[in-house]
Amino acid sequence: MDLFDSHLHLDDAAFASDRDSVVTRAAAAGVMGMTTVGTNVASSRAAVALAERFSMVYAAVAIHPHEAGDATPEAMRELREMAAHPKVAAVGETGLDFAEHDASREVQRRAFVEHIRLSRELSLPLIIHCREAFAEVLEILERQQATRVIMHAFSGSVEVAARCVAKGYYVSLAGPVTFRNARTAAQVAQEIPLETLLVETDAPVLTPEPFRGRRNEPAYLRHIVQRIAELRGREPEEIAAATAANARRVFGVKAEDGSSDPTDANTPQ
Numbered sequence: 001m002d003l004f005d006s007h008l009h010l011d012d013a014a015f016a017s018d019r020d021s022v023v024t025r026a027a028a029a030g031v032m033g034m035t036t037v038g039t040n041v042a043s044s045r046a047a048v049a050l051a052e053r054f055s056m057v058y059a060a061v062a063i064h065p066h067e068a069g070d071a072t073p074e075a076m077r078e079l080r081e082m083a084a085h086p087k088v089a090a091v092g093e094t095g096l097d098f099a100e101h102d103a104s105r106e107v108q109r110r111a112f113v114e115h116i117r118l119s120r121e122l123s124l125p126l127i128i129h130c131r132e133a134f135a136e137v138l139e140i141l142e143r144q145q146a147t148r149v150i151m152h153a154f155s156g157s158v159e160v161a162a163r164c165v166a167k168g169y170y171v172s173l174a175g176p177v178t179f180r181n182a183r184t185a186a187q188v189a190q191e192i193p194l195e196t197l198l199v200e201t202d203a204p205v206l207t208p209e210p211f212r213g214r215r216n217e218p219a220y221l222r223h224i225v226q227r228i229a230e231l232r233g234r235e236p237e238e239i240a241a242a243t244a245a246n247a248r249r250v251f252g253v254k255a256e257d258g259s260s261d262p263t264d265a266n267t268p269q
Contacts, residue, residue: 001030001240002255004247005218006172007093007127007152007200010057011046014204014215023054026218032056033244034218035251037093037127037152039064042179043071058253060090060127062115066170068103071111076118090249091119092127093152093233096140099131109140117143125250127152134160142167146175149251153202154188163187165196170250172198175208175216178227189231194254198250199224199243 005026015022026034037060038044044061051059061082063071066209081121082088094115096108103111119126125148141149141189147167153176153249154161161171171192199221201208207216208223222236225243229236248255 001201001222001237002244003033003221003240004028004244005031005034005201005203005221006150006198006214006243006247006251007037007174008034008203008218009039009043010034010050010203010218011038011043012204015217019050022217022219023057026221027056029219030223030231030240031218031221032255033058033247033253035060035089035127035247036218037090038062040070040113041078044079045047048082048085048088051085051102058087058089058248058251059085062094062127063091064109065095065097065108065129066102068108068111071114076114080118080122083118083124085124088124089253090125090127090150091115091122092150093129094126095129096133096137097129097131105266109136112140113135113144116141116146119146119148120144122237123146125252129153131155138163138167140159141169149255150198150250153206156188157184158187158191165193168196170174170196170198170246172200173224173228174200174202175206175212175220175224177231178208179212180225185264186231189228190223191240194232194239194242195246197239197241197243198247199228210228238268243264 038047046061153174202214
């Protein structure tokens with residue numbers, strides 16, 4: 001099975017003791033690509049270092065909405081410099097989170113716009129974090145003319161998903177689609193066009209069934225794919241291949257050709 005984990009946090013302290021084994025297990029489970037996502041300057045720097053270390057790993061750099069107050073001009077310059085690295089495949093995660101107020105809404109809005117402008121300047125896709133703010137997120141994305149957009153760990157309605165698809169955005173589903181009471185997520189998984197669907201673990205959080213309650217890791221991505229396949233009446237291999245192709249297309253990366261171990265250290269050019 002060819003799998004691509006479009007969003008996780010491989011730099012997280014939860015992986016400090018066994019990070020290499022996590023990557024090895026992911027490859028053994030069929031995960032041939034993954035994007036590890038920064039949440040602040042230090043985390044983004046760590047994401048780039050991991051992308052340098054493992055050939056199957058790509059990085060995204062950003063300051064998370066929870067830390068939007070740290071998106072100073074100096075910090076944004078640092079992100080711009082990091083984003084020039086050949087293994088940086090996206091800007092993110094950025095957006096708005098009105099469920100948790102670690103930063104004020106106005107501060108989040110300013111940081112969000114700065115990230116959109118950075119993604120446009122560098123022609124990189126934009127990874128969106130959105131909680132209880134879909135109307136405003138979509139309005140800002142349209143006003144700022146964002147193009148390649150990924151709605152990470154999508155938690156909206158079928159109607160909001162349809163609006164995202166109509167704008168050409170990708171919708172990424174995570175572990176909650178496997179939860180027994182996740183009716184809305186199941187509906188989205190059934191309705192979303194396959195050519196706009198991505199899958200992710202968001203590891204180490206959002207662990208899918210049957211591992212819910214434990215630390216998440218990219219090897220569990222296959223359980224998300226299997227659940228989506230059940231909901232759509234398709235084979236898991238078809239969902240895996242389509243979502244992996246979608247991820248490579250939006251991130252602008254090539255598939256592993258099988259000539260090398262995707263967990264091998266990658267030497268930057």
